[in-house]
Amino acid sequence: MKIDLLTEIIKKKEKKIEFAIITNIENGESCIFEKNKNINKNFEKYLDKINLLYEKKINGLIQDTNIFIENYIRPIKVIIVGAVHIAQYLVDFAKNLNFEISIIDPRGYFATEQRFPGINVINKWPNEALNEIKPDKNSALIALTHDPKIDDPALQFAIKNSFFYIGALGSKKTHANRCQRLKDAGFKDIDINKIYGPIGIKLGGRAAPEIALSIISQLVLEVYKRQ
Amino acid sequence: MKNSFDEKVLEEAKDWISLDRKVVLATVIQTWGSSPRPIGSRMIINDKGDFSGSVSGGCVETAVVRECLGLIKENKKFKKIEFRVSDESAWEIGLACGGEIALFLEQIT
Numbered sequence: 001m002k003i004d005l006l007t008e009i010i011k012k013k014e015k016k017i018e019f020a021i022i023t024n025i026e027n028g029e030s031c032i033f034e035k036n037k038n039i040n041k042n043f044e045k046y047l048d049k050i051n052l053l054y055e056k057k058i059n060g061l062i063q064d065t066n067i068f069i070e071n072y073i074r075p076i077k078v079i080i081v082g083a084v085h086i087a088q089y090l091v092d093f094a095k096n097l098n099f100e101i102s103i104i105d106p107r108g109y110f111a112t113e114q115r116f117p118g119i120n121v122i123n124k125w126p127n128e129a130l131n132e133i134k135p136d137k138n139s140a141l142i143a144l145t146h147d148p149k150i151d152d153p154a155l156q157f158a159i160k161n162s163f164f165y166i167g168a169l170g171s172k173k174t175h176a177n178r179c180q181r182l183k184d185a186g187f188k189d190i191d192i193n194k195i196y197g198p199i200g201i202k203l204g205g206r207a208a209p210e211i212a213l214s215i216i217s218q219l220v221l222e223v224y225k226r227q
Numbered sequence: 228m229k230n231s232f233d234e235k236v237l238e239e240a241k242d243w244i245s246l247d248r249k250v251v252l253a254t255v256i257q258t259w260g261s262s263p264r265p266i267g268s269r270m271i272i273n274d275k276g277d278f279s280g281s282v283s284g285g286c287v288e289t290a291v292v293r294e295c296l297g298l299i300k301e302n303k304k305f306k307k308i309e310f311r312v313s314d315e316s317a318w319e320i321g322l323a324c325g326g327e328i329a330l331f332l333e334q335i336t
Contacts, residue, residue, distance in 0.1 A: 001252060001335050003244060010238055025256065025331050028305035059267035061256060068256050068331065070267045075233075098233045 001030050008032060009072075016074050016100065020054050022046075026066035033069070043067070075100040076164075076223065077135055081126055081154040082144030083110035086169070089212035090142065091119055097220065099140075104129040106150060126154035140165035140219055142199065146174055152181060159191045165222045167199035167215060174198075236280040240271045240335060249274040250335045251295035255282050255328055256307075262326030274299050282330055283310075291330065298332055305333040 001023075009032065012019050022043055023030040031040035033050055043050070049062045050069055057071045075098050080087050083105035094101050102120040105111035111123035122129040141158040143151040146169050155178070158166045168178060175197035182192045200214030201221070240250045255268040263284035270280040270288065272295035282291060287310045294308055311327045 001333050003335055006237060006241055006244075006335055010241055013233070013237075023254075023331065023333075025305070025307055028333055030333075059265070068254075070254070072233075 005030060005032065013072060018072060018074050020050070020069050020071045022050060023068045023070075024066055025061075025068055074138065077102065077133065077139040078142065078219070079104065079130070079133060079135060079139060079154075080142045080144060081105070081151060082147075082169075083107070083112075083115060083121060084144050085208040086144055086211050086215070088115065089209040090216060091116060093212055093216040097216065099219075102129075102133050104154065105145070126150065127157060130154065130157045135161060135163065137162050137164060139163045140222075141167070142215060142219075143168040146170040148178070148181060152178070152185075155182065155195060156185065156187070159187060159194070164226065165196070165219055166194060167196035167218065169199050169211075170197060172198060234269070234280055236269045236271050239279050243271070243273050243277075244335060249299050251298055252333050252335060253282055253291050253295060254331050254333075256331045257309075257329035258326060259328075260326040262328045264328075272296070283326075283328060286310075287328070291332075295332055298334060303334070304336065305331065307331055 009021060012032070020033040021030060022033050029042060031043055033039055033054065035054065039047055046062060046065060046067050053062065053069050054071060057073055059070045061068050078094055078099040078101050080090060080101065080103045083103050087103055091101055102122060103111065103116055104122050104124065104126055106123065106125045108123055111121045113121065122132060141154060141163050143154055145151050151168060155166060155168060168175065170178065178197065179192050196218060199218070200211060201217045203210060203214045205211065240252060243250050251272045253270045253272065255264055255266050258266055264282055268282050270278055270282045270291060272278045272292050276292055276296060278288065278292050281288060294306070298306055307329060309327065309329045
């Protein structure tokens, strides 16, 4: 692989662009493939097959050829509402799992760079912040404030935008009240039931890092369930 | 739904190159049986013998480092290697898991 190609790959990863690396293992030549863009002419005759594996996000050798394809997929956007203690541990776990993280908290004392170095922390109310992040169906919402005036607007936004994972912290009682409020706001049971509440897999722990682990485990589980 | 569980080895390779090290990239291109790391898993090796990332569960990494150092020494650009249980060298570097893997080694030039 040429250094220039390596540099280009890293740039695309930083910009969260989806692409694939195509390598001819017979002669060592490699190039970047991007959907609907021109490909290096030496790889043109494989374009249909490359497109097929790219669409299915399958890595491997194209059958009966020496062409290897490796897909780079845009990371899942994880949006945490509440720059609380648990969020600090969540950020650490999520980083190693390559999730793209944003934290929303309208409370100035919580949403600081000092508490979350290097993380996209948005010190605004959820609706404004979420519009700024531009989430899609590949997004997950983790609501941690258990304060209705902060969590509820975020949960409503996530339901309306079909987030693939929505979880909310709080006891069973807190969650029952939350569901009732969403119902009163006109949301259907089928959508409200998609919210994981109380959030996380039951591991037993109550400490902040333990709760963070239970939440992140549930998120990873959901990612694989949907493959 | 898929996430790219990315181990940042390419970024690390770039850092090594900027420190004037020669770097070989090893990528799992085929697997058979119960190989521990999926296709696309990567490992980087430099001319000092440092390595990062993985292509198996620790079963063949030592051998891969040796192969890559050989590639740098002979100044070859790339090479394909396979590890099979049935190899004569199985005792030393075979995959204890019973799987088989093919790797593509390439120098970053």
